[in-house]
Amino acid sequence: MIRFLFKGLLRDRNRSLLPILVVTAGVTLTVFLHCYVTGILGDMIEFSANYTSGHVKVMTRAYAENKNQLPNDLALIEVNDLESNLQEDYPTMDFVQRINFGGLLDTPDEFGETKKQGIVAGIAVDIISENSKELDRLNIRNSLKRGRLPEKSNEVLVSDEFATKLEVDLGGTVTLITSTMYGGMSIQNFIVSGTIEFGVQMMDRSGMIADISGIQNALDMDNACGELLGFLDMKNYDDIAALNVENTFNEKYTDPNDEFSPVMTRLKNDSIMAGYFDYVDSFVGIIVTIFIMAMSIVLWNTGLIGGLRRYGEIGVRLAIGEEKGHIYRSMIYEALLIGIVGSLLGTLAGLGFSFWLQEVGIDVGDMMKSSKMMMPGVFRANITAPAYYIGFIPGLFSVTLGTMLSGIGIYKRKTASLFKELET
Amino acid sequence: MEQSTLITIDNLVKRFPVGKGEFTALNGINLTINLGEFTGIVGPSGSGKTTLLNIIGSLDNATEGDAVVMGESTSNLSLKSAAKLRRKHLGFIFQTYNLLPVYTVFENVEFPLLLLNMSGSERKKAVMDALEWVGITDKVKSRPAQLSGGECQRVAIARAMVKKPVIVLADEPTANLDAANSHNILKMMVKLNQELKTTFIFATHDDKVIKYLKRKISLEDGKVVKDEFTKVKGE
Numbered sequence: 001m002i003r004f005l006f007k008g009l010l011r012d013r014n015r016s017l018l019p020i021l022v023v024t025a026g027v028t029l030t031v032f033l034h035c036y037v038t039g040i041l042g043d044m045i046e047f048s049a050n051y052t053s054g055h056v057k058v059m060t061r062a063y064a065e066n067k068n069q070l071p072n073d074l075a076l077i078e079v080n081d082l083e084s085n086l087q088e089d090y091p092t093m094d095f096v097q098r099i100n101f102g103g104l105l106d107t108p109d110e111f112g113e114t115k116k117q118g119i120v121a122g123i124a125v126d127i128i129s130e131n132s133k134e135l136d137r138l139n140i141r142n143s144l145k146r147g148r149l150p151e152k153s154n155e156v157l158v159s160d161e162f163a164t165k166l167e168v169d170l171g172g173t174v175t176l177i178t179s180t181m182y183g184g185m186s187i188q189n190f191i192v193s194g195t196i197e198f199g200v201q202m203m204d205r206s207g208m209i210a211d212i213s214g215i216q217n218a219l220d221m222d223n224a225c226g227e228l229l230g231f232l233d234m235k236n237y238d239d240i241a242a243l244n245v246e247n248t249f250n251e252k253y254t255d256p257n258d259e260f261s262p263v264m265t266r267l268k269n270d271s272i273m274a275g276y277f278d279y280v281d282s283f284v285g286i287i288v289t290i291f292i293m294a295m296s297i298v299l300w301n302t303g304l305i306g307g308l309r310r311y312g313e314i315g316v317r318l319a320i321g322e323e324k325g326h327i328y329r330s331m332i333y334e335a336l337l338i339g340i341v342g343s344l345l346g347t348l349a350g351l352g353f354s355f356w357l358q359e360v361g362i363d364v365g366d367m368m369k370s371s372k373m374m375m376p377g378v379f380r381a382n383i384t385a386p387a388y389y390i391g392f393i394p395g396l397f398s399v400t401l402g403t404m405l406s407g408i409g410i411y412k413r414k415t416a417s418l419f420k421e422l423e424t
Numbered sequence: 425m426e427q428s429t430l431i432t433i434d435n436l437v438k439r440f441p442v443g444k445g446e447f448t449a450l451n452g453i454n455l456t457i458n459l460g461e462f463t464g465i466v467g468p469s470g471s472g473k474t475t476l477l478n479i480i481g482s483l484d485n486a487t488e489g490d491a492v493v494m495g496e497s498t499s500n501l502s503l504k505s506a507a508k509l510r511r512k513h514l515g516f517i518f519q520t521y522n523l524l525p526v527y528t529v530f531e532n533v534e535f536p537l538l539l540l541n542m543s544g545s546e547r548k549k550a551v552m553d554a555l556e557w558v559g560i561t562d563k564v565k566s567r568p569a570q571l572s573g574g575e576c577q578r579v580a581i582a583r584a585m586v587k588k589p590v591i592v593l594a595d596e597p598t599a600n601l602d603a604a605n606s607h608n609i610l611k612m613m614v615k616l617n618q619e620l621k622t623t624f625i626f627a628t629h630d631d632k633v634i635k636y637l638k639r640k641i642s643l644e645d646g647k648v649v650k651d652e653f654t655k656v657k658g659e
Binding site: 001004007008011012312313315316317318319320321322323324 | 524
């Protein structure tokens with residue numbers, strides 16, 4: 001019987017090919033959307049992790065409480081030892097020192113007097129060490145617009161727009177006026193080795209990137225840093241792994257009675273990112289739910305049309321003596337088969353498109369030039385484990401639900417009308 | 425001819441709701457139909473022919489009275505039991521053939537046997553026998569769309585006969601056929617009736633069919649007005 005029905009299914013393209021195409025298209029869209037949304041949202045998380053929060057971040061408890069003010073006077077001290085210990089405790093992770101700083105950046109004229117001046121928002125990272133991953137992490141090489149990367153601790157990169165505003169050329173000197181870790185005034189000269197353009201207005205307006213050793217020297221922060229960022233050895237942030245690191249670190253290093261003891265927070269605990277994570281989690285769910293509903297309506301309609309087309313066939317089957325339940329079940333089996341085939345094809349197609357978008361990406365750098373948000377310039381899809389099965393939910397669920405709903409007509413059909421119905 | 429009773433209809437009444445009132449389609453029908461009969465329920469449109477055929481075929485229930493078919497009271501049959509009765513003992517022939525268009529002639533005739541869970545070899549033999557009875561063995565692989573009206577009705581008859589049912593119910597089986605095809609089909613049915621002892625019950629007002637009937641039950645306004653046995657030419 002199953003073979004018989006299968007034959008009919010294969011031969012009747014309106015019963016097989018058309019629904020399979022509809023399911024395939026829907027599942028392709030679901031898988032692709034899932035990968036695309038996961039990729040973009042994941043990229044934004046990674047972007048944020050790379051620039052500001054790391055996957056985990058170590059600060060003093062006091063710094064953590066006032067972190068929005070970037071209080072370098074509450075920085076971590078003896079940080080080289082702490083970094084070594086962390087590298088031993090978590091050997092697969094990469095820990096880096098960062099100092100965020102602000103102040104005035106001054107361009108002197110030939111007499112040493114101020115020519116131009118502007119407020120600077122700077123970030124100090126390890127640029128000149130041989131094994132540093134920070135250049136790649138912050139995409140500094142690709143952001144270089146003019147000049148070269150710093151090779152010495154007294155060389156810096158200034159945003160191209162800011163350099164133009166300050167009227168400073170490559171090789172020119174800029175003076176950073178800020179306060180030291182101990183509250184004293186700091187005036188330090190740096191040489192501009194190059195200019196950068198991130199395509200993000202916030203960073204391009206007044207940004208400066210310096211090697212951490214130079215800033216430690218300028219701010220009197222020898223063997224100290226504001227934040228120690230940790231990165232898990234995985235492409236995308238894994239909150240469970242980060243939570244594990246956070247818990248074990250805090251248990252070992254944090255002293256609740258010492259406000260200068262180190263404390264670790266993970267990316268998801270960041271005040272801005274917490275809401276964003278919830279949004280990411282629910283966004284994918286919302287997309288899939290909406291899609292399931294839309295697909296259900298489409299496939300219900302397909303099922304109804306199919307049911308109407310097969311009105312005669314079902315009538316004959318009832319008259320010959322096939323039970324209503326048997327016909328109903330056979331229609332559901334057909335729907336399941338169509339759902340499985342469509343979902344498989346759709347998942348393959350969706351993964352194919354997503355793989356392409358994951359590898360090539362869509363360059364939105366030009367569009368993001370005026371953006372005030374810190375966002376990546378290339379949108380990429382991200383194929384995660386759920387992408388391999390998520391399409392089966394709408395693919396199987398919708399087509400089966402559609403058939404189940406349309407098949408209710410079989411139970412409502414009066415056998416007493418069969419002769420009349422079959423002869424019109 | 426054996427006189428064992430297949431169908432007993434006892435004071436059968438069927439009413440349909442029409443608006444706020446009721447329409448009486450069958451009004452106090454009493455009949456007995458025996459094994460091997462070649463019977464027609466005849467009468468004008470609206471006389472209740474198809475309604476009576478429906479009740480005999482366990483597709484509908486009586487409002488009052490009863491129709492006992494093969495020992496089963498159709499008034500008390502569950503949907504499942506009614507389906508079983510149709511599946512095992514009844515064959516249906518429709519005016520418009522109602523063959524399944526995506527299946528071949530062989531597969532269309534095979535379908536009722538699949539519901540009876542017969543083995544593949546048994547099915548093959550039964551289908552080929554049925555196609556031979558109706559003289560269409562050369563078209564086994566054809567689809568209904570490739571057949572003429574007469575050929576389609578032959579296939580429909582083969583489908584009704586393949587399980588060797590005790591009763592075949594045919595509602596206006598020749599209405600869509602020309603005279604020559606109608607006679608050929610009816611001759612074939614007479615032959616099957618004689619050779620296999622299958623009981624045929626027609627609902628018809630077609631004179632071509634009526635000529636072949638051995639028993640003619642005339643209905644008018646839901647009542648049997650005449651029940652006559654006739655001698656068919658050649659018997």
